[in-house]
Amino acid sequence: KTLNRPASIFHRYRAGPDRAGRLAATMWRPLCVVAAAACLATASAKKAEGDISQEQAKCMLEGKKIAMIGDSNTRFQFFTLNVFLETGDLREVDDGDDYDKWGAGGKPDYNDGEKNKYWTDYWGRSKDGTHLMAMGNDFKNLKNTHTHFWFAQTTWLGPDDTKAYNMEDLAKDLKGYDLVIGSSHWWDMKDDWPKEGRGYGDCGESMTTRCEETYEEDVETFAEEMCKGKACVWRSGSCCGDNKDKWPPNIAKFNAIAKDVMKKTGNGYAEVFDMWGKNDLGKKTVDGTHPYPQYYHEWNMRVLKEAEKQLRTGCLDGGGGGGGG
Numbered sequence: 001k002t003l004n005r006p007a008s009i010f011h012r013y014r015a016g017p018d019r020a021g022r023l024a025a026t027m028w029r030p031l032c033v034v035a036a037a038a039c040l041a042t043a044s045a046k047k048a049e050g051d052i053s054q055e056q057a058k059c060m061l062e063g064k065k066i067a068m069i070g071d072s073n074t075r076f077q078f079f080t081l082n083v084f085l086e087t088g089d090l091r092e093v094d095d096g097d098d099y100d101k102w103g104a105g106g107k108p109d110y111n112d113g114e115k116n117k118y119w120t121d122y123w124g125r126s127k128d129g130t131h132l133m134a135m136g137n138d139f140k141n142l143k144n145t146h147t148h149f150w151f152a153q154t155t156w157l158g159p160d161d162t163k164a165y166n167m168e169d170l171a172k173d174l175k176g177y178d179l180v181i182g183s184s185h186w187w188d189m190k191d192d193w194p195k196e197g198r199g200y201g202d203c204g205e206s207m208t209t210r211c212e213e214t215y216e217e218d219v220e221t222f223a224e225e226m227c228k229g230k231a232c233v234w235r236s237g238s239c240c241g242d243n244k245d246k247w248p249p250n251i252a253k254f255n256a257i258a259k260d261v262m263k264k265t266g267n268g269y270a271e272v273f274d275m276w277g278k279n280d281l282g283k284k285t286v287d288g289t290h291p292y293p294q295y296y297h298e299w300n301m302r303v304l305k306e307a308e309k310q311l312r313t314g315c316l317d318g319g320g321g322g323g324g325g
Contacts, residue, residue, distance in 0.1 A: 045089040050301040052316060054088035058142055059315035060308060061085065066147045067174055070183035073238065073290060078149040079109040080296040082137045090293045098293065099286055101130040110135040123162035124194035125153045155184035155218035171225040179307055180226050185237035185254045188215055189247060204241055207250040216257045223265040231310035233268035233303050234258050244278040268306030272299050
């Protein structure tokens with residue numbers, strides 16, 4: 001379910017390490033009007049390399065419905081997966097601005113016409129429409145395959161938190177989905193919670209027993225409601241959140257809780273916290289929190305490996321082919 005209201009903020013992040021090349025491509029773009037073939041030749045999209053080839057991923061996910069629920073990192077992970085499945089390439093938006101919150105505004109990130117659509121109302125935290133967003137994607141080269149993303153400002157948003165459409169409602173509407181990918185941690189660690197924050201408060205800098213117990217309860221509810229009858233994988237939080245000095249050990253605590261819950265409930269868990277530390281943020285991320293496309297692709301490789309343990313398609317047998325199929 002989606003709501004049609006304009007977003008309150010339209011934020012842009014700076015471009016990635018290939019900024020100069022993208023600028024040159026932008027300056028060249030006017031010639032595309034008269035030389036489309038030449039422009040296609042200069043695009044030189046980079047093939048996505050990893051343990052799972054595009055053909056293996058297509059084999060594994062064709063005919064399936066995949067739900068992805070989480071924050072802005074899950075959103076960009078969603079965009080990256082869609083581009084990889086469709087083209088075999090690493091994601092890159094035409095105008096060089098890969099980190100716009102609405103991505104490309106449609107294809108190849110998600111279906112055209114789904115920009116500025118939201119799944120719930122303001123409920124006490126961020127009013128920014130991009131923190132309430134939802135969008136889906138269908139594929140030209142995969143039959144009956146659909147991916148969908150919902151932005152979550154907390155691990156579990158229930159009827160006690162809002163009278164609007166919530167995760168309890170969403171869980172019911174996920175009937176017919178084959179794979180659920182969840183990831184929530186940083187938003188539960190922020191200090192912007194209304195009232196008493198359901199037990200969270202300022203968990204990023206001041207982790208308490210109450211923070212840990214509340215998070216465990218929320219992950220358990222997510223697993224019970226969202227994952228029942230489906231393949232389900234929880235992607236861990238990466239380093240380092242809003243405070244690179246104080247948050248990392250507390251992110252690790254939340255990750256350990258989520259891993260324990262998912263394993264106990266028979267679901268999958270994909271670890272990504274090990275991919276960088278606070279001293280690597282300048283090299284691995286564009287802004288300290290959002291990594292470059294190759295790292296989102298690696299997240300997807302790890303998630304798909306966990307999902308295959310449950311889906312058992314046989315498509316990953318014999319190892320990966322790395323690249324675009």
